[in-house]
Amino acid sequence: MDLNAVPSANRTHIAFFGVRNAGKSSVMNAVTGQNIAIVSDIKGTTTDPVYKAMELLPLGPVTIIDTPGIDDEGTLGKLRVEKTKQVLRKTDIAVLVVDATKNMTAADEAMLGLFIEQKIPYVIAYNKIDMGLPTGKIDKEHGIFISTKQNKGIFELKERLAHLLKTGDEKTLLKDIVSAGDIVILVIPIDKAAPKGRLILPQQQTIREILDVGAAAVITQDDKLAETIANLKVKPKMVITDSQAFANVNKQTPDDILLTSFSILFSRYKGNLLAQMNAVKTFDSLQDGDEILIAEGCTHHRQCDDIGTVKLPRWIKNYTGKEPVFTFSSGTQFPDSLDKYKLVVHCGGCMLNEKEMQYRLACAARQNVPMTNYGTAIAYMNGILKRSVQVFADVDKRYAVL
Ligand SMILES: Nc1nc2c(ncn2[C@@H]2O[C@H](COP(=O)(O)OP(=O)(O)OP(=O)(O)O)[C@@H](O)[C@H]2O)c(=O)[nH]1
Ligand SMILES: [Mg+2]
Known part of the structure; x- marks a missing residue:
């Protein structure tokens, strides 16, 4: 794994869907500018989703996903369609690839229905326009005409995808609740469950955000917390613990210091708390x-x-x-x-x-x-849920009334 890479969970997931032979794999290759997926005129060439993590301008860090045809048949075919639907769960932006020389099928319409139902922003890429334009109904709002063979419309497709990517509303774990100069204590038990020689992703992301705002992170284990707090000249703003150590950490954290856990921060970050x-x-x-x-x-x-x-x-x-x-x-x-x-x-x-x-x-x-x-x-x-969300009370009144 490239240690400088953006973790998969933080990448924009863009997936290509469509019936067999519509050109999904060809479009994926054209958009990424790489020969990632196998292309052939045999229906059902792609049998498993193919993932490619990359930096894609003008979008930034993305995971591009090619999928098997949504019209696949037989026992195996049905399993593949199921797999494709699972991909949809993590798709941030969908591209429905349609063969422009053929009209939209019932499977395409059903897929569009799922995009709409799951509120996934989408583009319909009418592919193979070198062979002719569609004769049926065209969705002007979402449609774009492309040809991977002649490399037509690919640049515009990428621009469209970038446009669909929501910007501005950047989410934060704790930038809104920690200020420059604050001291934040992180409690990270090093037990058998801790991976050898490193910290896990939520811990790294939390430390990174603390540094981003100009605050300081002090990291300790649960059996050293009271001692660590006592050794500080300045009162720390908050303690963030691995939730497994919640009970023990609660006892050692004085009432005038805020307390929460990594998983509670992540739950709010993902909008579910x-x-x-x-x-x-x-x-x-x-x-x-x-x-x-x-x-x-x-x-x-x-x-x-x-x-x-x-x-x-x-x-x-x-x-x-x-x-x-x-x-x-x-x-x-x-x-x-x-x-x-x-x-x-x-x-x-x-x-x-x-x-x-x-x-x-x-x-x-x-x-x-x-x-x-x-x-x-x-x-x-442990009877400390109210205490654990007090950290958000100033920025979100819904936590203050609990
Ligand atoms: N003429 C023309 N042919 C294309 C174009 N894009 C793809 N094809 C051809 O269409 C056939 C199917 O392409 P794939 O990219 O394998 O299609 P797919 O949707 O991934 O197909 P499955 O993996 O079988 O579901 C291949 O023979 C491609 O060369 C295009 O823009 N124009
Ligand atoms: Mg394919």
Whole structure:
């Protein structure tokens, strides 16, 4: 992995969809200026999504995704269409590639319906115009005419994509709640779950933002927190902890210092915190036998005292005094059907892009299943949820009234 690269979760995901042979792979190659995907006149050449992370001007850091045809048939074909629909969950901008010499098919129309339903900005690239122009209905607002063979319209397509990329409204983890000169203490337990020799992405991003605003980060482990605070001449503004250490860190953090966790910062960053705080109340009405899904965004090697599969179930049983039934999912294996679950407890999702996280939340909301996250759940069970979101009270009144 290139250590200077923008993490995948922070890249704009642009995906090419369309029926087989429309020219999706050719368009991906033309847009990236590289021979990434195999092109051929055999229908169904692309059988798995192809991902390419790159700097694409004028867009910036993107992940470009080529997909199998949405009209694929047979048992394998159906599986491929399913895979393609999974790509849609993380797509920030969609390109529907249509063969200009043929009219739009029912599969194309269905795909457009999904873009609209999922509020994904899109472009329709009418490809192969060297062979002729479409005779059917044309969507002037979203359409653009291109030919990968003659390299026509590719520059304009990239400009269009850049235009769809929302700018200005840049999100922040903590730039709005930390000021220049502040001292922020980060509590990072170095236990068996910590990767060897490095910090993980949410920790790196948090440190980077603290530096960006001109504040200072002091980093320590949970058993050294009280000592670290006592050694500082100036009172720190806040303590940000790994949520696994919440209970211990809460005890060591004086009341006049703000306290939160990395996962709570990330939940607000991805726009889910208020919903997740609401969902956590489900613990109070939990009954024996109720089913809880514990979902993780990444697939890591499970440790013997793993947070998702061991610690959380233990804490939930202790807190509720009930015997719920736990199911675990990880990586892209997030189930479509959630109705049997009383509650979903999701990880902070640092490896998922915002779009995928929003998709999962929408999925749960549509099925009326409350969904919370690790940090929020742990804070709640320790009676410190209110304290943990106090950091946002000055910038967002919704946290002040809790
Ligand atoms: N004439 C012409 N042919 C093109 C153009 N773009 C792609 N093709 C041809 O169309 C055929 C299909 O192209 P692909 O890029 O493999 O199409 P695809 O949509 O990725 O197809 P699958 O992977 O099978 O779903 C190939 O023979 C390409 O050479 C174009 O602009 N003009
Ligand atoms: Mg292809």
